[in-house]
Amino acid sequence: MPNQQTQAIRIQTDRTNEMEHSTPMFLTSSFCFDTAEEMRSAFADESDDNIYSRFINPGVKEFTDKMVALEGAEAGYSTASGMSAVSGSFMALLKQGDHLLACNSIFGSTHTLISKYLPKFGIEYSYVSANATAAEWQAAVRPNTKMIYIETPTNPGLEILDLSMIGKIAKENKLIYNVDNCFATPVNQKPIDFGADLVVHSATKWLDGQGRVLGGVVVGKKELIKEIYLFCRTTGPALSPFNAWVLSKSLETLDVRMERHASNALYIAQQLENHPAIKTLRYPFLPSHPHYNIAIQQMQNGGGIVCFELAGGIEAGRKFLDALKMLSLTANLGDTRSIASHPASTTHAKLTEAERIAVNIVPGLIRISVGLEHKDDILKDILQALA
Numbered sequence: 001m002p003n004q005q006t007q008a009i010r011i012q013t014d015r016t017n018e019m020e021h022s023t024p025m026f027l028t029s030s031f032c033f034d035t036a037e038e039m040r041s042a043f044a045d046e047s048d049d050n051i052y053s054r055f056i057n058p059g060v061k062e063f064t065d066k067m068v069a070l071e072g073a074e075a076g077y078s079t080a081s082g083m084s085a086v087s088g089s090f091m092a093l094l095k096q097g098d099h100l101l102a103c104n105s106i107f108g109s110t111h112t113l114i115s116k117y118l119p120k121f122g123i124e125y126s127y128v129s130a131n132a133t134a135a136e137w138q139a140a141v142r143p144n145t146k147m148i149y150i151e152t153p154t155n156p157g158l159e160i161l162d163l164s165m166i167g168k169i170a171k172e173n174k175l176i177y178n179v180d181n182c183f184a185t186p187v188n189q190k191p192i193d194f195g196a197d198l199v200v201h202s203a204t205k206w207l208d209g210q211g212r213v214l215g216g217v218v219v220g221k222k223e224l225i226k227e228i229y230l231f232c233r234t235t236g237p238a239l240s241p242f243n244a245w246v247l248s249k250s251l252e253t254l255d256v257r258m259e260r261h262a263s264n265a266l267y268i269a270q271q272l273e274n275h276p277a278i279k280t281l282r283y284p285f286l287p288s289h290p291h292y293n294i295a296i297q298q299m300q301n302g303g304g305i306v307c308f309e310l311a312g313g314i315e316a317g318r319k320f321l322d323a324l325k326m327l328s329l330t331a332n333l334g335d336t337r338s339i340a341s342h343p344a345s346t347t348h349a350k351l352t353e354a355e356r357i358a359v360n361i362v363p364g365l366i367r368i369s370v371g372l373e374h375k376d377d378i379l380k381d382i383l384q385a386l387a
């Protein structure tokens with residue numbers, strides 16, 4: 001088996017008679033059969049023939065196969081967005097009366113899905129702190145707990161959860177261990193190596209890496225993915241073949257891009273760490289990070305996000321954003337272009353102050369998604385805005 005980096009480049013849909021080098025886009029909603037018998041057997045799941053692009057499309061399969069290889073998974077299914085990957089993994093595998101145990105520091109829409117919509121279907125949930133010990137995780141497991149769901153590093157607080165410690169709790173209690181690996185990407189962190197049964201992604205972020213398309217993917221154990229596939233092909237959050245083509249091409253450069261994002265981010269973090277306008281700064285690969293020891297055990301690098309707290313609180317945060325000249329103010333992250341955001345006044349403005357503090361979103365928190373511009377240009381813009 002070739003190295004995963006090679007597989008991300010070389011896994012490819014079979015060449016057509018045109019002998020193209022780059023995979024063409026298969027912009028077709030359905031696929032033809034030569035005979036009634038072939039069509040019957042495809043519908044009866046006796047063959048892998050393409051039927052309809054809500055089920056599968058060659059370009060979507062190519063992207064999925066690459067992600068399966070990168071994460072070291074058995075199988076996968078790609079979806080229209082990260083949220084449809086997350087919701088598909090919940091709705092296909094949880095039923096009325098089940099309990100979902102999640103980390104409290106999770107993506108905003110995932111929190112809404114868990115706390116507002118799962119209860120409508122009779123699915124219970126509870127949260128554990130990102131800093132919980134093994135004993136606290138174990139104490140939170142209930143007789144009806146079915147799944148553990150976490151993110152690491154968390155957004156935007158950059159908490160690092162111990163993948164292996166939580167994996168052991170999941171295994172001992174026979175729970176499905178579901179990890180959102182969006183922030184790290186598989187070139188930086190492989191949750192399956194630490195016991196994850198499922199890994200979900202927003203492909204919209206680093207996997208695309210250029211802020212162009214929405215997408216999602218869930219990979220993991222074959223029998224679990226089968227259920228998610230059957231749920232999604234029925235409910236319809238299929239990944240568009242166009243987006244799949246863009247995303248599959250993006251994976252060819254994921255490894256080199258993430259290396260540069262991370263080295264730029266480490267540089268920015270080191271340069272800013274002792275700046276007088278910054279109260280605290282977080283980057284997983286700085287020894288000052290409270291979970292540095294866990295980060296270096298489970299991650300290849302510190303990733304592309306740097307967070308810091310401005311001494312002046314919420315007003316200083318808004319002023320800082322207004323003073324930036326190059327960095328973009330936008331809701332996305334994981335782009336070639338560096339992005340700054342102020343969670344307390346934007347993505348997490350709907351939470352109460354107490355709720356924000358509970359997940360480490362202090363008023364002056366700034367999140368930088370470090371891009372691929374020259375590191376000194378990124379630093380220069382941040383420094384002049386701090387000044």
Ligand SMILES: *Cc1c(COP(=O)(O)O)cnc(C)c1O
Pocket residue numbers: 081082083084086107109110151155180182183201202203204205214215216
């Ligand atoms: C963006 C994001 C999602 C949701 O992905 P979409 O593609 O926007 O639906 C889920 N988890 C994390 C950690 C994210 O950053």
